[in-house]
């Protein structure tokens with residue numbers, strides 16, 4: 001057998017619909033609540049922030065939702081993305097497992113995020129929106145929305161977590177290259193930002209704070225809306241194109257998944273790969289194990305509480321039921337910036353409660369170690385976020401070896417690490433520390449959870 005096994009689909013195989021798992025779930029996810037009344041919100045409550053087409057997707061129970069032609073046309077720039085069999089890595093691990101990785105780093109921004117940024121920009125443009133605001137942590141989402149906004153002629157304002165703004169100047173330059181404006185958060189442009197700076201002028205920022213700033217600016221102005229890169233149902237929906245393609249590609253390989261693995265920050269690349277597989281199982285098909293992988297320093301699914309919480313620090317968002325560490329939780333510093341969110345997608349959280357998925361947490365140095373071994377066998381340098389999924393695939397491959405089992409492991413390589421080489425340098429220099437979250441900080445943040453019902 002050849003060592004390079006690459007399963008590429010023709011452009012005509014780009015799926016024509018996204019897959020909505022809500023149609024197949026045994027019980028629907030809990031309602032989203034208005035923070036003032038405690039009552040379920042309706043589509044109109046979200047209208048200041050999102051165009052109606054996206055709100056309808058957010059609450060849809062239809063199994064298949066058509067991908068608009070202009071969105072599919074832009075997807076052709078990099079989709080269908082390749083599925084590889086990691087033969088060289090398998091051999092170096094001496095495992096009987098068959099490891100496949102779906103590579104989403106081929107998009108212009110280098111991750112899976114343009115799958116939804118292009119769709120969101122399209123629907124906003126259709127609705128007559130002029131400008132989108134958003135937040136970004138490590139810069140992956142900001143650059144993905146900057147790219148998509150540029151193609152549709154939308155202005156993009158990105159509130160970037162201050163520590164990343166200074167640590168990742170090249171991500172910022174990429175956003176500016178695509179035409180976006182990038183602001184260090186907390187900023188003096190918003191009430192939320194000014195309130196935080198009054199308390200702590202040195203504040204390094206967090207995703208929760210940046211979300212508050214972006215939401216505030218969108219809510220205050222006509223023709224300005226807000227875009228979120230993960231967590232929400234419509235974002236997960238747009239990502240399902242990943243798993244739908246992967247199912248086709250596994251069929252080309254004459255194989256079926258035994259284990260499906262992806263890292264989970266807000267849950268979108270995980271859902272994107274996993275939901276189409278879980279959907280097949282819910283409709284009576286083969287049921288693979290499905291594992292979400294998170295950082296030990298921000299362990300939402302494995303250590304968080306399943307409760308109603310705000311999506312942001314200033315409490316401007318509706319209340320959603322999710323696995324959360326508390327909206328004021330400050331994770332310790334670590335390199336996978338895209339995995340530092342205090343909450344988890346409500347849909348992914350619901351699936352965890354239904355025991356349809358498993359979750360594990362890893363420390364960052366073991367993830368970098370796995371990512372380096374992967375790069376030396378397969379050539380691709382994983383993003384620090386993706387390295388969590390790679391580490392889990394490695395552990396499963398070694399378990400297969402111990403048990404003498406030949407299982408098919410399918411892992412999402414959600415992005416490349418070309419903008420994160422400082423993290424690799426720090427790893428090689430022995431400067432990376434494994435940080436556990438602070439128990440007292442978690443206890444404090446959980447005590448502040450809003451009381452509901």
Ligand SMILES: *Cc1c(COP(=O)(O)O)cnc(C)c1O
Nearest residue numbers: 140230265266267268269338415
């Ligand atoms: C943003 C990001 C993630 C985490 O976000 P999810 O919504 O959980 O997918 C993972 N990998 C990469 C490469 C990212 O850019």
